[in-house]
Amino acid sequence: MARRTKDEAEKTRSAIIDAAEKVFFAHGVTRSSLELVAKEAGVTRGAVYWHFKNKPALLHAMAQRIILPHEDMLEKLAAQMSQTPIDDLRSVCIHTLKTMAKDKRRRHVLTILFMRCEYIEEMFDIIKRQNASKNRIVSLAEKLFSRAKDLKMLAPFWTPRQAAVAMEALIIGLILGWLEQPKRTNLATVGASCVEAFFISLKAEPSSYVLSES
Amino acid sequence: MARRTKDEAEKTRSAIIDAAEKVFFAHGVTRSSLELVAKEAGVTRGAVYWHFKNKPALLHAMAQRIILPHEDMLEKLAAQMSQTPIDDLRSVCIHTLKTMAKDKRRRHVLTILFMRCEYIEEMFDIIKRQNASKNRIVSLAEKLFSRAKDLKMLAPFWTPRQAAVAMEALIIGLILGWLEQPKRTNLATVGASCVEAFFISLKAEPSSYVLSES
DNA sequence: GGTTATACATTCATCGTTGTATGTATGTAA
DNA sequence: TTACATACATACAACGATGAATGTATAACC
Numbered sequence: 001m002a003r004r005t006k007d008e009a010e011k012t013r014s015a016i017i018d019a020a021e022k023v024f025f026a027h028g029v030t031r032s033s034l035e036l037v038a039k040e041a042g043v044t045r046g047a048v049y050w051h052f053k054n055k056p057a058l059l060h061a062m063a064q065r066i067i068l069p070h071e072d073m074l075e076k077l078a079a080q081m082s083q084t085p086i087d088d089l090r091s092v093c094i095h096t097l098k099t100m101a102k103d104k105r106r107r108h109v110l111t112i113l114f115m116r117c118e119y120i121e122e123m124f125d126i127i128k129r130q131n132a133s134k135n136r137i138v139s140l141a142e143k144l145f146s147r148a149k150d151l152k153m154l155a156p157f158w159t160p161r162q163a164a165v166a167m168e169a170l171i172i173g174l175i176l177g178w179l180e181q182p183k184r185t186n187l188a189t190v191g192a193s194c195v196e197a198f199f200i201s202l203k204a205e206p207s208s209y210v211l212s213e214s
Numbered sequence: 215m216a217r218r219t220k221d222e223a224e225k226t227r228s229a230i231i232d233a234a235e236k237v238f239f240a241h242g243v244t245r246s247s248l249e250l251v252a253k254e255a256g257v258t259r260g261a262v263y264w265h266f267k268n269k270p271a272l273l274h275a276m277a278q279r280i281i282l283p284h285e286d287m288l289e290k291l292a293a294q295m296s297q298t299p300i301d302d303l304r305s306v307c308i309h310t311l312k313t314m315a316k317d318k319r320r321r322h323v324l325t326i327l328f329m330r331c332e333y334i335e336e337m338f339d340i341i342k343r344q345n346a347s348k349n350r351i352v353s354l355a356e357k358l359f360s361r362a363k364d365l366k367m368l369a370p371f372w373t374p375r376q377a378a379v380a381m382e383a384l385i386i387g388l389i390l391g392w393l394e395q396p397k398r399t400n401l402a403t404v405g406a407s408c409v410e411a412f413f414i415s416l417k418a419e420p421s422s423y424v425l426s427e428s
Numbered sequence: 429g430g431t432t433a434t435a436c437a438t439t440c441a442t443c444g445t446t447g448t449a450t451g452t453a454t455g456t457a458a
Numbered sequence: 459t460t461a462c463a464t465a466c467a468t469a470c471a472a473c474g475a476t477g478a479a480t481g482t483a484t485a486a487c488c
Contacts, residue, residue, distance in 0.1 A: 005455065009465060028332030030244035033445060046467050049447080115333045118242030131395055157414045159407075165399065166408040169387025170380060176390070177383055181345055185379065193373075194380040200371045201415030218435060219485065226435085247475055260437045263477075 013051045016041045017062050025108045029059060029117035056122045059112075063126060066109050070096050070171075071133055074140040085144040086153055090199040093171055094192050100175065101187040111179050138164045145202075155204045163202055170198055227265045230255045231276050239322045243273060243331035270336045273326075277340060280323050284310050284385075285347055288354040299358040300367055304413040307385055308406050314389065315401040325393050352378045359416075369418045377416055384412055 019041035023032045034055060038045045052058040073092045082088050100106055119127050145160035154163065174191040177184075185191060218226065233255035237246045248269060252259045266272040287306045296302050314320055333341050359374035368377065388405040391398075399405060 006464090012465085026334075028244070028334045030242070030332060031334065035445075044467050045446090047465075050464090050466060054447085118244060118332060119329045120240075120242045120245065127394075134391070134394075135398070155415065158411045162404070162408045162411050165388070165391070165404060166384060166412055169391055169408065170384050171387070172390060173383025173385070173387030174379070176386060177348070177379070180341075180348075184349070190375070190379060194376045194383065197372045197376050198380055198412075198415075201369065201412075220434090223435060249475075258437050259476090261435075264434090264436060268477085 024112045066106050078140045085148045093195050097187050138168050238326045280320050292354045299362045307409050311401050311405050352382050
């Protein structure tokens with residue numbers, strides 16, 4: 001076939017990623033041949049190899065398309081020095097879960113990343129990126145909880161670090177459980193209510209705080 | 215080679231699983247050939263195919279060897295109708311994390327199951343088993359939290375269901391984070407302290423627990 | 429003590445996938 | 459208009475893995 005215009009090329013590129021999402025989701029990353037991906041996208045392997053160096057690169061591009069909503073919202077939060085850091089964190093978490101529950105693409109891609117691919121050498125940069133993102137999130141949350149502690153808003157038995165680590169772990173655990181059994185644990189209802197309760201428990205109650213100070 | 219005695223056969227069987235743990239951990243399940251596993255175990259593929267139908271069956275056997283300590287401890291707990299269900303749950307969780315942190319085999323196998331294999335059709339029975347185990351745990355925890363609620367020991371903003379789901383999600387999230395970056399988040403210290411704080415927040419009567427034994 | 433089932437090793441046939449090399453027609457810039 | 463870069467399609471070479479079939483020597487059993 002003949003050369004396409006730049007616009008069309010970009011379209012085929014994203015069509016290939018779309019196809020990869022479908023195929024990887026269905027068969028797992030390793031067992032999906034690029035031949036299949038190409039066929040699903042309506043092109044040949046030539047096109048795939050033109051746009052992407054190899055399979056890991058394609059997966060990387062796929063992961064890049066869905067930046068976790070989490071992260072940039074937290075960035076903004078941490079910058080603006082709010083007076084209600086815990087409530088802000090809570091709404092970010094809730095928002096994350098709710099959007100996740102609705103966004104089919106995100107769900108599929110996360111399923112692929114969590115349950116349909118194997119993290120080994122060639123995936124190293126993907127791993128590194130994911131870890132960096134996770135660490136960034138925890139560190140930002142820790143900063144916000146630290147601020148909450150200064151404002152006497154964090155329950156005394158939580159350190160900022162513990163709260164941040166636990167928050168992240170809880171969210172990831174909920175999402176993972178939901179991915180494993182989407183019908184069993186509704187993210188938007190059950191998951192969100194867990195997060196609500198968790199955040200209530202993070203907040204200092206005036207009375208208990210006074211008692212624990214004595 | 216010649217036929218071995220039953221005892222020796224059992225030894226080669228577990229040697230194969232041992233080898234599979236190493237090889238799967240290093241290269242991921244899909245990219246590990248049974249040839250490599252056999253070589254690592256000091257046998258040939260013939261032996262592997264004799265003991266296991268195929269690769270998923272081998273993986274299944276591998277997963278079977280490490281029953282989560284979680285589960286049977288919870289079974290006993292739920293049966294004995296203790297007067298301190300929350301504290302009991304807490305010590306089970308802490309114990310789980312601490313043993314996990316020490317047991318290298320368990321860590322490797324969990325890493326394989328979480329990050330080095332792809333869950334697709336042929337893994338269906340493994341998935342089913344894992345989900346069943348998880349659901350059983352959540353359901354037992356829910357029962358215990360329900361008992362705690364009857365005893366007025368559960369903080370009012372937690373429902374038993376939420377508490378159970380959150381507990382499981384937290385544990386899984388912590389373990390996953392630890393598997394991803396073993397050096398970053400020490401399970402036995404950071405993880406355990408998160409769980410401690412979480413369980414304090416589950417308990418009713420803020421004043422009593424902050425000051426009392428922990 | 430002979431037979432049979434066992435516990436493997438060896439061999440074979442087949443198939444899918446990968447990366448690359450090459451072909452080709454067209455958009456685009458000079 | 460030419461000349462080159464682009465966006466693919468097609469073709470090729472090579473390997474590795476799988477499952478099954480077959481071989482075989484010994485342990486276990488009667």
